[in-house]
Amino acid sequence: GNSVTQMEGPVTLSEEAFLTINCTYTATGYPSLFWYVQYPGEGLQLLLKATKADDKGSNKGFEATYRKETTSFHLEKGSVQVSDSAVYFCALNSGGSNYKLTFGKGTLLTVNP
């Protein structure tokens, strides 16, 4: 079956530090990959996505590249801000008649001034 493994949190960084959150997956076929972000007290929001191998998703300074050879979709940002403090979820959808998103457990990021 499908599964997503994210690095364990929490992750605590200082403002302007470099961020990497690792995500690896197991899936049948050719999944689409997503990063969602959840700010305190809110629902999940799509941060970025990639639908085929070697695609790079990017948004708000965050990037992730779909690496089929390593089955990975690591999230990176060059310089984090306090406002980036949130929980980040990696997810996949394997397509076909399966509409479900399979989520990782989430990684809590705290950015200190």
Added chain:
Amino acid sequence: DARVTQTPRHKVTEMGQEVTMRCQPILGHNTVFWYRQTMMQGLELLAYFRNRAPLDDSGMPKDRFSAEMPDATLATLKIQPSEPRDSAVYFCASGLVPRDWVLTDTQYFGPGTRLTVL
């Protein structure tokens, strides 16, 4: 700015009571998902619908939970009777699944209903 709305945002109830949570998907979306989020289990998919038809509710405890879509603008999740272990945040999400059935577009999440069962 189209959004998924959920009501109520917070619900405190006593064990054994019926709880109904409502969701209004984004207009034009044809797929609705119900999730439960807890610290221990993370984000769990309970059920989902396409064009108002239930497609998968295998994640839902059948004896007490039920999910319906009376019309295209309303999805409901009911718990009867509620138990303390049902305390969680329940999210509704909607999406548009095109004819080729590939979910390449995103799911849009509502703000959630925080349920506390005493």
